[in-house]
Amino acid sequence: MDLIPTRDQVVSAASNLAQQLVHGSIADLRPMPRTLLEEGDQRQLYHYRPSASAPRRGDPVLLVSPLAAPAICFDLRRGCSLVEHLVEQGRPTYLVEYGDVDVRDRDLGLAHWVDEVVPRAVEAASTHAGGRPVHVVGWSLGGILALLTAADRPGLPIASVTAAGSPTDISQVPLVAPVRPMRGLDEGDGLIGRTYRAVGGVPVPLVRWAFQLSTFQKLVSRPLAIAANLDDTEFLAQLEAVDRFTDDMTAYPGRTFGQVYHRFVTGNALVGGAMQLGSREISLSAITAPVLVLAGATDTIAPVAAVREVLQHLSGSLEPRFEIVPGGHLGMLTGRAARTSTWAVLDEWIDEWSDVVPPKKAVRKRAAATKAPASKQAATARKTPAKKAAPRRKAATQESIGSNPTRRYGSGDSRALGR
Missing domain, CATH: 3.40.50.1820 (Alpha/Beta hydrolase fold, catalytic domain)
Structure with missing residues (x-):
């Protein structure tokens, strides 16, 4: 939003807030x-x-x-x-x-x-x-x-x-x-090694915290970012979806x-x-x-x-x-x-x-182009770059x-x- 929001920005921000209050979600999380x-x-x-x-x-x-x-x-x-x-x-x-x-x-x-x-x-x-x-x-x-x-x-x-x-x-x-x-x-016998063996793994809260730490700067500036983008439905929807992703971390x-x-x-x-x-x-x-x-x-x-x-x-x-x-x-x-x-x-x-050619047509095409047995064509077609590489390189623009x-x-x- 602009420092002095326009009328359209105010209307869009109000609509987004109403969507969150009434439906609890802006993002389509289906x-x-x-x-x-x-x-x-x-x-x-x-x-x-x-x-x-x-x-x-x-x-x-x-x-x-x-x-x-x-x-x-x-x-x-x-x-x-x-x-x-x-x-x-x-x-x-x-x-x-x-x-x-x-x-x-x-x-x-x-x-x-x-x-x-x-x-x-x-x-x-x-x-x-x-x-x-x-x-x-x-x-x-x-x-x-x-x-x-x-x-x-x-x-x-x-x-x-x-x-x-x-x-x-x-x-x-x-x-x-x-x-x-x-x-x-800590080669397996130190504090970290003993801890993860004792609890059976790394618990969800720690995994979630580690991911959030990697985006610490965004986490700190999050309130300002939300305030600045209240009129941006896509921004708010993406933020909501990422929050769900973080909440669903597993051990x-x-x-x-x-x-x-x-x-x-x-x-x-x-x-x-x-x-x-x-x-x-x-x-x-x-x-x-x-x-x-x-x-x-x-x-x-x-x-x-x-x-x-x-x-x-x-x-x-x-x-x-x-x-x-x-x-x-x-x-x-x-x-x-x-x-x-x-x-x-x-x-x-x-x-x-x-x-993308149907398998039967592909085999016939390769059999006609090379005189090798058809049974070998299907097995080696993907291993032979020459027949595919030429048209790809020629078409590159x-x-x-x-x-x-x-x-x-x-x-x-x-x-x-x-x-």
């Missing part, structure tokens, strides 16, 4: 309709109801939630919901989430998500979508789980991997700088938190591109699928430098790509600016790596997402690698 396909130990796979007005488009998309954060990060509110956007685009959309965590889950470690949860969700989504390969999209720690799964299980039906706001070099995260010197003082399983804390926060396990999980080492260089890495321009939890470091370890990926988009940690995924930035990048990426490092979002660091 979840997108979905169906539970299968569930297991800390695993629920959902399929979102297709749009009746949008024809099916491309291969299925699987959204991978981070631990502790609610899965509504992908379905924040109507108008700012990545799920809503994907469904309205006609994309078969799936979500894996983990349910509530209590003391009974204290022994679950990272291996549970990399060995069981994410791989089974990929396989089930692919089967439900008619055997099509799946675009795996993970946010925050969900992105790291997606990367580790793709590296550990290259045989999964994965069309591409997108890691959004997923830091792999924790030394580049200022928020954890005070914690890192504690390495060696961390004890063993998983211990591994995240010791390996990532204090140990910076992935800075070298590999980490030990159980009796094996998982190397990110083993990922063969195309990988899109997204970083939020103002993200304090996963700063650009911390996210970008993963690129040097994706030597096996068919095509790694890096993009900087507007917003902080949550805003980059589902903020108001995401509609014309992050989602546009994701749309083009998925279209580029989806086979100044208006193409990822093709021009100076065009978009005011960041010269956004770029497509290998072009």
